[in-house]
Amino acid sequence: MTKLHKCQECGNPISARRAGQEFCAAPCRQTFNNRRMQRGAELYDLFRALRRERSTASEMNLWTQLCRLELQWQTEDDQQRPGRRSYMPPQKALTILKDKGSLPRGEVLCKATRPRAA
Template identity: 60%
Template sequence: MIARHIGCLECGKLWNDRKAGRQFCCTTCRMAFNNRRMKRGAELYDLFRAMRRERDQAKALGLWSEMCRLELRWHQEDEATRPGRRSYMPPAKALANLRETGRLPIGDVLVRDNATGSRRRA
């Protein structure tokens, strides 16, 4: 296998990668990256669930705009401390991870029951 020169997603340190798919130079960087994602995910979790389950109140409070502001703040923090490196998984990889672990079954389609206003699997 040909070694390619890549940079750590957390610290940006360059190294020759002999293992395909490796994204971090060390365990410390991998843990820092994942811990930041978990903390941010916890902050977003309640906002997202409220937006999906209590739409009228969420709309009145401008929850979507607040979620976008929160993401903008995270982006600005990242650019200040880790310029040029993303702190999230690409969309295709994020979906693949959910499907591989069974948390997002392939083919689940939700439809709205017009009589009750609730959603159910199709």
């Protein structure tokens, strides 16, 4: 049985032939994934600096800049692709990372840097 819904990239109606089908054709899937890769590359260095060079990142208001970048992407998406998400839902993204073995597991990665108040 096929379920009718919209392509995540172009918005055209599609009949999903398999569970989880999100795109009407390969070009739509490629466009979607290429945009994610480009945006991810833009985000990578800024996020790493935010985590590893905290004093510099703080002086540069890096978190604010990251939020502005995301807002710019959302504005572009709203204009070019109204009503369609240009990112994976968090649960799906984490599942993929876990399945690939790319998500570290184990100890807490962020330890408190300030002494706790008594």
